[in-house]
Amino acid sequence: MTDSTFPGRYHKGNLRLAVILSGIVAGMIGMAYAAVPLYALFCQVTGYDGTTQVADANPKGTIAREMTVGFDSNVDAGLAWTVKPSRPVTGKIGEVTTVNYVATNLSDKSVTGTAIFNVVPETAGIYFNKIECFCFSEQTLKPGETVEMPVTFFIDPDLAKNEELDTIRQITLSYTFYASPEES
Template sequence: MSETISIKRLVKRLLMLAVVMFAFGFALVPLYDVMCKAFGINGKTGGQYEGSQVTDPTRKVRVQFLSTNNIDMVWDFYSKADEIDVHPGAVNEMIFVAHNPSDHPMTAQAIPSISPAEAAAYFHKTECFCFSQQVLQPGERIEMPVRFIVDRDLPADVKHLTLAYTLFDITARQPPVASINGQVPKGEQ
């Protein structure tokens, strides 16, 4: 009898633990944002830039590009150059390449970050593949531009920035393709 009671208690505790872990999973994103802000890590870029600036030809800033795949992402993903030197205020471009080597269509989302974190507000993208999801068919390869401006107001002691992208497979999060009379529409196969 006491063995049955202790098994019931164990099951209740395990269920409570599962509920707490599930709730914690939902709280991770806001907690992550708070931690990054508090500790100045994983700086997000200054976002899409709409203004214009005068180029400062007397100053150069080195911008390094890193591309990584999340653990479940099978795509080949890289920048065409590891780094470039830019003048603050000038519009610059880097091409990233993605290739889907799988045998099925996949959808990806790139998440950017900038370091050092204090420089993130001075890095402005005018065009970026990270603004939208990328869908690639089996074997498809694409080139994706990133156009950006390093702000003239970047602190003078910052001479090197790193723009990093992590590519996530979000295929499973996409709504299923609607079928017409049991057939997948052309182009959706």
């Protein structure tokens, strides 16, 4: 082995190692950016963390078992709204139901807000289907305006096939309202 070839080996090895490590770093950065949308997709597909499903209609019909759906609302301090949830409703599983949340803008200017939601118990999220919902888009309320915000939903009859949910008689749909990022 000569001294002239020895540094070349180190150079090639270092270059290869630098390329590999750079690729790993780039991959980790890419995964960090992809983590949020991938997690959202995972939750939507599995119903994990109380994430509900979106549907056009209920193709499976109804079953005799009844379920009570309760409603809850929370408003972040940065949003000058009050939001009153609907009263609980009880009906057959699979029945399409529409309820209204009532929101009032307490400020003297137009305010745009958005809502995030979840279902409790979380394991029921995959069976809770929304056909229409105010939560699918931002809502803008004029100063002092009060609006009804409808949610049309059904509970998938396949819920009855899940033995873990045999004792469940109530599901709660909860919304937390925030000022839209442009408002903050």
